[in-house]
Amino acid sequence: MSDALTLAQQGWPAAFPAVTLAHYLFVSAAMFTVGLIGFLTRRNLIIMFLCTELMFQAAGIALVAFGRYHLDFSGQTFVIFILTVAAAEAAMALALVVLLFRKRETLSADEWTEMKG
């Protein structure tokens, strides 16, 4: 079955605690937060987009972890679709970025503040 289970059966030292759902969820949450913070702090549009990808994948990790926890395949299936959508979004993002770059010759998000109020 999964590697983790094999490893556990092989009797890892007690000092190395078992990796539980909580750990995966923590990683997922951390990734989501990192992505969010990156999105909020970086000005470069491409980096910002990468941050959203990070957030998407954070959800993916959570899904996979939950899927494993529930012994259910929907989670993994979901992740496949997320990857697909992420790819589509990436394509669009790059297209959009190119479009914007043509107009302003910059990738900074701060350049685009004409409309407000």
Added chain:
Amino acid sequence: MMLASLIIVPLAFALFIAVGPERSAARVSLVGMLATLGLSILAAFAFDWGFGGQFQFGMSVDWLPGLGLTLSLGVDSVALMLVLLTAVLGPVCVLASWTAITERVKTYYAWMMVLQAAMIGVFAARDLVFFYICFEFTLIPMFLLIALYGSTNRMRAATKFFLFTFTGSVVALAGLLYVAWHHAQTRGVWTFEIDALELAARTLPPHVQALILGALLLGFAVKVPLFPLHTWLPLAHTEAPTAGSVILAGVLLKLGTYAIYRFVLPFAPEAVIEYAYPLAVLCTIGIIYGGLVCWVQTDVKKLVAYSSVAHLGFCMLGMFALNHAGVTGSVLYMLNHGLSTGALFLLIGMMYERYHTRSMKEIGGLGARMPVWSTFLVFFVMASVGLPGLNGFVGEFLCLMGAFQASDAWGAGLWGTTPGDSTVGGTRGSLGPWVAAVAGTGMIIAAIYLLYMVGKVVFGTLREPPGHASHADHHAGDAHRAAGLPVDLTRREIGALAPIAALCVFLGVYPKPVLDAVQAPVERTVTTIAEARGKPKFRPPVELAPPAEHAAEGAHP
């Protein structure tokens, strides 16, 4: 069909006007208004006044059955009389606008007809939502009439009028719908038929009724307008075109009083009984304060506008007296105020058309210049002051009488013959002689401000605005002729005023038919109140009917 045609005919004429040529708009409109008037008179003849308390000419068409909404119509004598008032003021308003409106004429008259239909719809509605629809829909024509044809500050006035009344009535809608929901909950069927809702509303516990009262009053008291929700009125009146003011004072304010009569009293009787005193205090403040504010106005129209605040204070005072005399008086007051104040606005409009000012600082002593106009003005001022023999008195006296009678203190303490033994003329209630006495000072104040106005405008030395052509020349009035108007009133203008004057005299000298006619509906209202008085304050909540069984049974026949 009678009532449906009363709504459809003005709408149809509105359509005619909209598609017809600009030139004939006024004439078509006049014909339409007269047709409506004719129909309403026909309705008055067809109405069985002996059964004035019953809703006649009933008709009901399913409209949006999903909502439980029907287009159901019917009038009792009170409603019919208000319909008649509306129909009478209609042609008058058209005549008043004949020369005053020169731009976008079609739009003006078309909206006027639409407004007429909506107002009649309010009085004829027997379905809560249909009532509300008409009630709210009056806002748009009125908004446009003020915003398009008003004077300088018209946009602000129109917006304030719209938003103020709209805000209030949205809250009122919540209250009305709460009652409808209560009906649905207890009866298992959604309906907006007023009769059914009335019965349902009375099963509400007193504290809920109080909430309903609050919500409904917030909406309707704005329209009335009751102090302190009146501030839109002077502004709207001053800025509105003459016909707009006439309709506003004559009918639109009555929508508020009528709604209170039709919904607040029957829907929340216990709450009204409970809160009659504070409400009466508000009315009284309105009477005195409104009157005093009138007194220091320099704009004639504003003065008359504020006088509406004072006058309708009387009307509401009578209503909250919750006894026969009071409610009868209140209903009469609605009619009378519509006539006399409407006519005053007409007169001021005629003056404005000639002098382009309404400031008492600039004009005065017009008695010398416009004797016919002045005669009418004094006449309607007297009607407004409440001179017996003219229409205003009957309502005012009965309202005061109602307030005076309505005291639980009769038969106790100072007012008692023997303790615990009430007097024959007193009724239950919480108002009593002191309220009546304080409100009665409104009679004096009315005389003060109206005569102040007459003294300034009609009497005294002749003052005309600077630059007015006839200032130097005694026989001139060239400016008027240039505007197509003679110095004094034209036949058309007299034709607009004379019927109202005749009605004022008739209703003052022989109000008997009206008094008799409204007895049955008033009786119904007062009985509702009396039943509510008999109820214990605390009672177990109404049991919910199982929805399945009652759905069929509760369905409206």
Added chain:
Amino acid sequence: MIDRIEFLWPEIALFVTTCVVMVLGLSRRIESRRMTALVTGLGLIIAGVLAARTTPIPGPRSGQVLLPELIPYAKVLIASVGSLLLLLQAGTVDRAEEAAIAAGQRPYDPLRTNRAEYYAFFLFSLTGLMLCASADDLIWLFLALELTSLPTYIMVAMSTGRARSREAGVKYFFLGALGAAVFLYGFALIYGGTGSTNLNAIHAHLAAHGLNLTALAGFILAFLGLCFKIAAVPMHFYAADVYQGAAPQVSAFLAFVPKAAGFISILLLTATIGWSYAADAQGPLYTPITQSAYDALEGAVSMGLPEPIRVFLWVIAALTMTVGNVLAILQKSVKRILAYSSIAHSGYMLVAVLAGPNNGTFSQSGLAAVLFYLLVYGVGNLGAFAVLACLEGRPDADGEPAEIEDVDDIRGLWKTRPLLAWVMTLSCLGLMGLPPLLGFFGKLPLFTSGLAAGEIVLVVILGLNSAVAAYYYLRLIKASLIDPPSDADLPATPTPFATRTLAGVLSAAGVVVLAFVGGGLMDRSERAARYTSMMAVAPPPPPRKTPYVPGDDTPFPLPIPIGAR
């Protein structure tokens, strides 16, 4: 699985049309290119007809079991409003290019024209929207939502040649991605909390085991993410800028399509949670539904959502309508006014979401109110945007016509374009909710259902907000119907696309006419809002599987019984 195709024919039809359009739009012949819009319309009509012919069968076959009759109503609604929107889209892209080609200045170059892509995106988005309505799985829902949104990002960016459109595109895309991440994370948590992505299974799980913290957090995050789609607080920031930057016809599209997707998704999710919880439930967050038979649920009285979700939606609703309205008051740009008003309208609809279903009674069913209001809002809003789409200013140096932007720009329409003035007036009155127009009948069930759910304060807030909204709608009415024409040097001229005017006129007529003959629509929306709990037919919740680590019975307490203190 194959039996679900039966319910997906409209989507399939749209997809096929999309393929055709993509090819047709690239045709060398102008006649063929012109056919693009027509074919698009045809596809929409076919989809609509197919959707109308869909007979929902209660039971697991339809996939959609909680709201079994939602599909036909929602899809017909989407197809018909979509058709109106299509009328509005005429000439959005390639206008200058086609003119140049027609004038012989430039040869046809498929790389320079966008027609095919534009209409394809349009159809893709609508397909996604329809798929939302058919969704019975979180994965499906996610894909459908993304399919709805992704094309709109491009449509915004390409709708005009101005920098503003680009700005709108970038803001919309990036914030949209953020929002998508949020609801995706929410979906993940829902899955984690309930062990399934199937909505029916989730519902069954919740009914049996209650709402645990993970699932609750998941739902909250999912709702928050969906708030982006419906432009509700706190995800509303983008709306004004995006609507302003996009061409008015695209703004109209944005105001309806993502919002409809969002609301349908929210309805599905709330249906999954269920309203049959005691509103004042202490301790455990819900009282499981005890009736199991489908028939017995026919007249179930909703008691409200679980308290945290109720409070959450309550606050969101109140804030959304208030924020939308107060910001709209301050605007000078018509589009921004309409954008903020669109935010406010989302708030109104959330009230009805809170109120929940009530089978058999239109007046009391919040779901029906939401579904009906989508129509009301869609029609009214379309009219207002159509007026803007029908007008344009003088072309600038690039040949791009100036936008009709400010309220002042539509002054005096009554004199110059009376028809448009009336469209604007009626649409605004409709949106304002003034009786007897359609808007009023849209708002009325919001009121009644809210009251029936006991949300009196929220209903009063809704009422007062309607009054605030009246202010800025009146401004629009005033500008178009009352003010004299502006004498500025920017006279609004009509755009040469009759279908745009037609769209406006049709929606304005709808605002009036549907108010009088809309009874059937109300019935339909009521039927569409019939809510069934799947307790009896859904499979029993799966038994607890082997724990993650043998020997460690509960490494992570899940599900957490929230009520246990």
Added chain:
Amino acid sequence: MLHQALHLLPTLAAAPPAHADSGAAATPGGQLLMLVPALCVLAALFSALSGPLKIRSKIPGYFSVACLAGAFVAVLLTYLGHESGVKIAHGFEWITFKWGDGPGQALTGNFAFYVDSLTLLWMLFVTGLGALIALYSVEYMADDVGLGYARYFFAFNIFVLSMSCLVMADNLLLLFLGWEGVGLCSYLLIGYFYKKPVAVAAAKKAFIVNRIGDLGLVLGLLATFVAFGTLGYDPLFAMIRAGVDAKGAPIADSWVTDVIPLLLMAGAFGKSAQVFFYVWLPDAMEGPTPVSALIHAATMVTAGVFLIARMYPLYAADDDHMALSLVAWCGAITALWSATIGMSIFDIKRVMGYSTISQLGYMFAGLGLLAPTGAAFHTLTHAFFKATLFLAVGAVMHGFGGQLDLRRLSGVARMRGFGIVGLAMLVGSLNLSGVPGTAGFFSKDMILAQGFSTPASMIEAPQAIAWVLLLTAGLTAYYTFRAFFRVFTGPVEYLPGDDEHLLEHGRHPKGTTLAEWHKQHGHGHGHDHAHTELTGVAARRAHGRKDFDPTTEEFDPHPPGWAINASLVICALLAIAAAALYFVKTPHAEEGGWVGGMIERSSAAFHSPHEFNLLGITSHSAMYLVSALVGLTGIAVAAFLHAPKGWQGLFLGSRDTAATSRADALTPRLGRVARWARAKWYVDELYDWFLVKPLRGIAYVSSWIDKLLVDGLVDAAGALPARVGRVLRPSQSGVLHGYAAGMAGGVALVLLLVLIVLN
């Protein structure tokens, strides 16, 4: 016509004795009286129509005279046919409706007449004098033929109509109709010269002050209804006679007999210008003189007296007669108070006005002193002699271009064409002074005598009241003859006034505005600065001539024509003849002659107690002597101070010019008292400072409150959304990161909120 009726009196007096006052139910009848309002309406309509019909002649006037005479005949015929008891002439149902069958469950305000002898007594002089004064007006108002004429006679006829309703009403509601109606006509007629700001202000004042009293009356009506469940006299009197209210509870010591009489009294005082309310009546003299004669002297102002007389059973039903005491005291104080003002002011018409107030005070004192007969008799005699006086003053005014200052007129009686006026004036003055043998003497005597004989147990300090009244009688005689001596006797000197008629036609003298002109000439009420130019030749103005140059031409006094003279003669004769009524023997009453009989047969009957037995002389006998003495003393003092040298001055006088007299030397010695009295005790100013100005101040404050506070709050509430919007607006910064931060923060906040809800 009236004197014909008087001939019939003895036969009538022999009519069957009355016992109707003992509570027999009213019977239908007296329908003839319906003719009175009908004729009035006819005349009013005709007059009103004559304006638009452009009738520019005296026809409306004559028509009115004919109609009013017809009305008088109708009343007279009814009177002749009236034996005793009460008849009710039903017209139509006015404010009548019922909501139940029990007592107090119906409001009956019919247009119906309650015909008893009190009604008839009043109606006789109302319609009689009405016709007479209409005749006078035909000539007096001749300059205004046309619209003004129409207006005048319309209001005049409406006045008689209203007064008839007031007097003949069979219920208090209809009385109130008349009550307010006469107020309206009073307003219209005082303000007849509507271009004169003074007249307009006076008219307004009259109406408003009356309204204050009317509020009391309305409340009284309502209280009556509450207690008795009806406003109709017939059921009301039945209950009161039985001493119970509608519940059957005794009323003698209850609020009913305390509160209702006081409220009605407030109304009566307002209409009849008593105590606090009197201020409007002097100003009302701005109206045309016939109006002052009819409305502000003879009829309307006696409405208050009538009201109390009509409701006398209720007043008398009180066990301690609290209200009556108050009425008596108020009457007496008013009588004295206004007499002091009458002594000091120079405007003869206003002197007559104050004298009217004073005499009304007498009437109220009479009512209060339990002498309703005396009060009614005084009302009747006063109606005639005061009308005479006013008509005479009016003739002078008419002749001298509106001159009213007694220092600018002298020897008028000796001028050509003014003889009748002088004689009439003398007749009136003698009556007013209470010279023995005159009608005024007898009527005043009845009140005074009753004052001295009413026991103190029934009324508070009646003797004190009587002394006050006696003092007033002396002062009355003084000021009456002061005016008479100065204006009608002595050397022929005059200065024409600023005639209203000129103003009415819009001819401003020398293009100055009226206000400026008034300032220059010091005319108007309250202007009593010394007129230094009196002896010099001042600008004189002709009456009714357009081409008149005031600097070159002489002013011609304009002697009265036949109509004025005829009415004067008739009025004076009636004033004299009224004395005869005192001696008419009637089986119905022991004293008071014909009037006594009328009162005794009516609801106002009250068997006044006599407790005066000084040396076995009855109070009446004593009073004849005392009051004759007092009256003659007053005349003598007047003669001493104001009479011209020679026989006219009874050899006491010293005056030889229009302007000066012995009083001029005396006045400064009185110091402030004289000055203050001449300034009318500054009552108007006091009212202005303590009532009008504060009220207007409150009105201004209210207006500001309305603008700033009430409307301000509304506007603030209206501006609230925009305000909130401005606070929120920075969140829409247009920066992508700002939006993202907002979204992220929102998510965080929401999660926090949910956590809070969970815990």
